[in-house]
Amino acid sequence: MTASSGRRPRILYLAFYFPPSRASGVFRALATANHLAAADWDVTVLTAPADFFPRFLGAGSTDPDLAATVDPRVTVSRPPMNTYRWKRDLRSYGAFRANLPVLTNAFYNWTQRHLFPEHYAGWLPGVISQAVRRHAVRPFDLVLATGNPFASFAAAWALGRMLHVPYVLDYRDAWTFNQFTEQPKFPPGSNAYAWEERVLRDAAEVVFVNDGMRRHLAGQYPFAADRMTVVPNGWEPEILAAEPATEPGTEPASGRDDPSASDRPLRFGYVGTVTDHLPLEELFAGWRRARAGHPLLADATLDIHGHLGFFPHDADRLRDRLPLAEPGLGVFYRGPVPKPRIGEAYRALDALVFCVPGARFVTSGKVFEYMATGKPVVSVHHPEIAAAEVLEGYPLHFGGTGLDADSVADSFVSAAKAARDADAAARAAARAHAEQWTRQAVLTPWEQRLRALATG
Structure with missing residues (x-):
């Protein structure tokens, strides 16, 4: 039986x-899984083991409130994983590693050079084994993998060959080059390049978050260029809860949406994770x-909302x-904001500071939320980054x-x-510009292409 025979299409999401x-990539994955479930897909997500993040990355690497936003129709499963790379406690070592640590490490490094060049390779056996078992009970129609890590791409390729189902790759990040520095991640001759070519040759579709990254990979791998598309990030109206625009002619006598803003210091804000890559000094x-x-800013404030890095250290x-x-x-510094309360943080600000690394392949998911507020956006980044294309036409961009x-x-x-x-008219125009990037707007065409692959 196939999905075209009347049942819901079934997708395996890695x-x-x-x-x-x-x-940072969680929000795209979350939105994709939820959108597919809402579009009547049978969605199974294979993800990291439950204890991986608190055990190896620290409690601050998780957000329990975010887990509550997963659509209950999505099946989430967590295959076991070999965590050799992250184990530091000698008491957790097996007998072989404890007694022959040099030999064990040499063997691990050999597997990285000759099998798969990523520490997340230990996730592959559990993913493939569980996917095959689930497919035997109820066949999948399509495999979708998002990277990083790119072990998910290798798993999609292997499952495509084993199960004879099409697979799609979603490049949230670049694999073989650093999108922030635009330098290669691997030395010449690394098997990472062979793996990237291998998975791209058989992929039914290859998706990128911006056109700069798509063009770069199309130049490197022209044989796959006609299967490469762009699915930008977006924003969720239900989470942002943006205030509706005031109809022209009904705004307050002051002509502003918030007349109180003329009577108090202005409040600027950055909302997002603070990372080493941000141009904070500038x-x-x-x-x-x-x-x-300037007197308008003499008593203004700049609030930083968000986590300091992705890991506690x-x-x-x-x-x-x-x-x-x-x-x-x-x-x-105001600390992190739970995703369900992000709208409150935006509403408390008069203008937003879009501070991101300077590179041609960087878009950032926050730019879409920023525009959806209809408020002034200050750009603090190199002018040529990919996000500048998204901001073009936003009437309150500076x-x-x-x-x-x-x-x-x-x-x-x-x-x-x-x-x-x-x-109010200017703010309404700003919000209208953002409407083209709601999650519904950006994911619906992609969902339709995925459905065609699953039912074809």
Whole structure:
């Protein structure tokens, strides 16, 4: 029996990072699984073992509130995994590793060079074994894998061959090059390049988060170019709970959505994970200059909402990069915001600071949420990043021609003026621009293509 005979199409989704993990790629995986379930797919997600994140990455690497947002129709299963790479407690070593540590490590390094060059390779046997068993009971019509880690791509390729079902690859991140530095991740001759070519040759579709990454991979692997598409990230209206735009002619007499904003200091904010890749020094240099140089910002505040890094050991180092103790600067760290309450954080701000790494292949999921608020957005990044294409046409976007203190300061001043002066019509136009990137808008065409593959 096939999906075309009347039953729901059945998809196997390989997503190592899935709630309650709070890694950056989780939101795309979560939205995809939920969207497919809502579109009447039978969805099974194979993800990381339940204890992997708290045991090896720390309790701060998970978000229990996020797990509650998984559609109850989605089946989530967690195959066992060989965690050799992450074990540091000698008491957890097996007899062979405890007595012959050098030989054991040499063998592990050999498998990385000659079998699969990723520490997550230990997830592969459990995934493949469980997928085969589930397929024998109720066949899958399609396999979808999201990376990183890219062991999911290898598993999709192996299952495609073993089960004779099509598979689709979703590049949330680049595999063989660093999208932040644009440098190769692996030395010449690494089997990572052979693996990437192998999985791309047989994939039914290859999806990227932005067109820059698609063009780059199409140039490297032209034989797969006609199967490469873009599915951008998006935003969830039900989570963001953006306030409806005021109809033109019904705005307050002041002409602003929030007349109280004219009577208090402006509140700028960054919402998102703070990482080592962010241009924080440029951000705060521009903020200092704007605060000192324009009366609109003299008493303004800049709130940082989000986790400090993805792992607990990142927090102290990243906190040191925030000028929290600098007198009169008005920079405050407010801590992480649970995803279900993200709308509250946005509503408390007058303008948003979009600070992201400078690289052509970086989009970030937050840019879509930022635009959905209909509020001024200050860009603190290199002008040529992929996210700039998304912001093009957003009427309340303010970004300079470079990433320097003067350009950043000018953007802050322009955004401050817009926060005071933008009327309801301007904010409605800004929200309308964001509507094209709701999760429903970006995922529906992809779901239709996946359905065609599953039922073909």
